[in-house]
Amino acid sequence: MAGTKALLTLENFINGKFVPCNSYIDSYDPSTGDVYCRVPNSGKEEIDAAVEAARAAFPGWSARSPQERSQVLHRLADLLEQSLEELAQAESRDQGKTITLARTMDIPRSVQNFRFFASSILHHTSECTQMDHMGCLHYTVRAPVGIAGLISPWNLPLYLLTWKVAPAIAAGNTVIAKPSELTSVTAWMMCKLLERAGVPPGVVNIVFGTGPRVGEALVSHPEVPLISFTGSQPTAERITQLSAPHCKKLSLELGGKNPAIIFEDANLEECIPTTVKSSFANQGEICLCTSRIFVQKSIYSEFLEKFVEATRMWKVGIPSDPSASMGALISKAHLEKVRSYIKKAQMEGAQILCGEGVDTLHLPHRNQAGYFMLPTVITDIKDESCCMKEEIFGPVTCVVPFDSEEEVIQRANSVKYGLAATVWSSNVGRIHRVAKKLQSGLVWTNCWLIRELNLPFGGMKSSGVGREGAKDSYEFFTEIKTITIKH
Ligand SMILES: NC(=O)C1=CN([C@@H]2O[C@H](COP(=O)(O)OP(=O)(O)OC[C@H]3O[C@@H](n4cnc5c(N)ncnc54)[C@H](O)[C@@H]3O)[C@@H](O)[C@H]2O)C=CC1
Numbered sequence: 497m498a499g500t501k502a503l504l505t506l507e508n509f510i511n512g513k514f515v516p517c518n519s520y521i522d523s524y525d526p527s528t529g530d531v532y533c534r535v536p537n538s539g540k541e542e543i544d545a546a547v548e549a550a551r552a553a554f555p556g557w558s559a560r561s562p563q564e565r566s567q568v569l570h571r572l573a574d575l576l577e578q579s580l581e582e583l584a585q586a587e588s589r590d591q592g593k594t595i596t597l598a599r600t601m602d603i604p605r606s607v608q609n610f611r612f613f614a615s616s617i618l619h620h621t622s623e624c625t626q627m628d629h630m631g632c633l634h635y636t637v638r639a640p641v642g643i644a645g646l647i648s649p650w651n652l653p654l655y656l657l658t659w660k661v662a663p664a665i666a667a668g669n670t671v672i673a674k675p676s677e678l679t680s681v682t683a684w685m686m687c688k689l690l691e692r693a694g695v696p697p698g699v700v701n702i703v704f705g706t707g708p709r710v711g712e713a714l715v716s717h718p719e720v721p722l723i724s725f726t727g728s729q730p731t732a733e734r735i736t737q738l739s740a741p742h743c744k745k746l747s748l749e750l751g752g753k754n755p756a757i758i759f760e761d762a763n764l765e766e767c768i769p770t771t772v773k774s775s776f777a778n779q780g781e782i783c784l785c786t787s788r789i790f791v792q793k794s795i796y797s798e799f800l801e802k803f804v805e806a807t808r809m810w811k812v813g814i815p816s817d818p819s820a821s822m823g824a825l826i827s828k829a830h831l832e833k834v835r836s837y838i839k840k841a842q843m844e845g846a847q848i849l850c851g852e853g854v855d856t857l858h859l860p861h862r863n864q865a866g867y868f869m870l871p872t873v874i875t876d877i878k879d880e881s882c883c884m885k886e887e888i889f890g891p892v893t894c895v896v897p898f899d900s901e902e903e904v905i906q907r908a909n910s911v912k913y914g915l916a917a918t919v920w921s922s923n924v925g926r927i928h929r930v931a932k933k934l935q936s937g938l939v940w941t942n943c944w945l946i947r948e949l950n951l952p953f954g955g956m957k958s959s960g961v962g963r964e965g966a967k968d969s970y971e972f973f974t975e976i977k978t979i980t981i982k983h
């Protein structure tokens with residue numbers, strides 16, 4: 497382990513200044529298992545200071561025109577883009593994802609989040625209705641809510657943090673963000689760019705630390721009327737409990753147990769590589785990843801053989817290897833949790849076709865203690881198995897056969913989650929029918945993770961409450977008022 501002096505030490509960012517903390521948490525490099533960074537272990541005191549800064553900054557920031565705020569967001573996007581390589585290297589080291597994914601997805605999308613909301617904020621209109629027989633005109637106005645509390649997870653650190661910060665400040669709120677304690681580095685790097693982008697002190701405050709300590713202090717603060725959260729369902733429950741006495745506005749973007757439904761008329765040449773990607777991208781650590789693959793019986797054997805062959809080509813490597821498709825999982829505890837699901841499946845009599853326990857993973861000597869595992873395909877598994885019901889959030893996917901359209905819809909819907917589904921078929925009528933009946937906030941047909949940021953993003957059932965996207969985020973981050981004028 498490196499000595500304390502060599503460790504990267506982060507600081508909170510409050511009222512436009514970096515502020516040290518009196519206690520720190522160790523943060524690990526997932527590719528080696530070594531501590532390489534110290535993250536502030538903040539609590540109520542730091543939240544109180546951030547609330548004071550955000551409160552003081554609110555009148556000035558909210559009074560600016562959307563055009564002025566938009567320019568600031570554009571400048572921040574430009575600065576992030578200029579630092580793309582540095583941010584990608586940091587994200588890959590901190591999270592364990594491949595440098596290629598950080599370069600081509602995480603950081604470009606973070607830049608796009610600011611550009612997108614810088615533009616969309618200029619195009620909202622409000623409603624007006626006439627009531628001539630009463631001599632009245634009614635119209636609506638929107639205003640920013642105030643101080644927004646933003647809590648983000650470790651899987652897509654800067655990508656999901658900026659997906660919340662950008663719409664919140666574009667709409668005129670000030671924010672207090674709490675990134676995951678496991679992946680705080682790129683948020684801290686972004687703070688270094690805020691002043692140059694023209695973000696006034698107190699508009700964006702970032703307070704680091706654990707969920708139970710600083711996260712709960714943020715959620716419980718009476719002057720933070722709104723919480724936007726992405727993460728697990730148990731944490732969402734806790735946030736809901738803490739928010740209830742204050743009637744806070746909540747946006748909860750949670751997990752999934754996402755089905756891929758593959759009909760016999762699917763184009764397997766496109767379907768197989770995309771389904772490998774949808775199962776294992778970012779080590780399977782994306783809430784949208786596929787983890788239940790239903791394949792129509794007539795093509796089941798062919799699919800399985802080709803899918804396992806393609807999975808074996810999905811190279812696990814050290815995150816800095818540009819040829820790697822998959823890096824390390826986020827933590828030792830998470831790796832153990834993911835492995836425990838595979839063990840449970842084996843005990844239930846399922847077959848592991850490739851990956852964990854079947855194939856050998858070769859790693860350089862210095863990465864032997866890293867949190868790596870091979871992408872794993874499970875079959876001969878019952879729909880009732882925990883591997884088919886619970887979110888594993890790792891590189892594990894189950895493949896099972898089905899007979900009919902009606903049957904597969906019922907089985908796909910038979911879990912508590914309802915976030916994202918993919919449907920593969922060349923029959924347009926069938927695609928429409930199935931997509932409509934799936935209990936899922938998002939349905940991708942013959943593709944995966946093609947995002948249109950204008951349209952609603954979010955899940956049904958235990959996958960969340962509320963939607964994010966141009967109009968939805970604007971509505972969430974503003975309060976609406978109806979005004980009646982009698983003339
Ligand atoms: N987007 C998603 O769907 C995600 C799902 N997960 C799921 O959750 C599982 C556990 O991962 P975790 O990192 O523990 O997720 P988590 O839900 O505990 O963490 C997400 C964020 O919430 C914060 N948090 C935790 N407890 C809190 C509390 N009591 N009050 C306020 N904030 C709190 C964390 O510090 C982090 O910033 C994963 O294995 C995965 O299944 C995890 C991350 C993202």
Ligand SMILES: N/C(=C\C=C\C(=O)O)C(=O)O
Pocket residue numbers: 649651652656659726727749781782783784947953
């Ligand atoms: N919320 C998550 C992914 C979102 C992706 C997107 O907005 O494109 C997640 O994995 O938690």
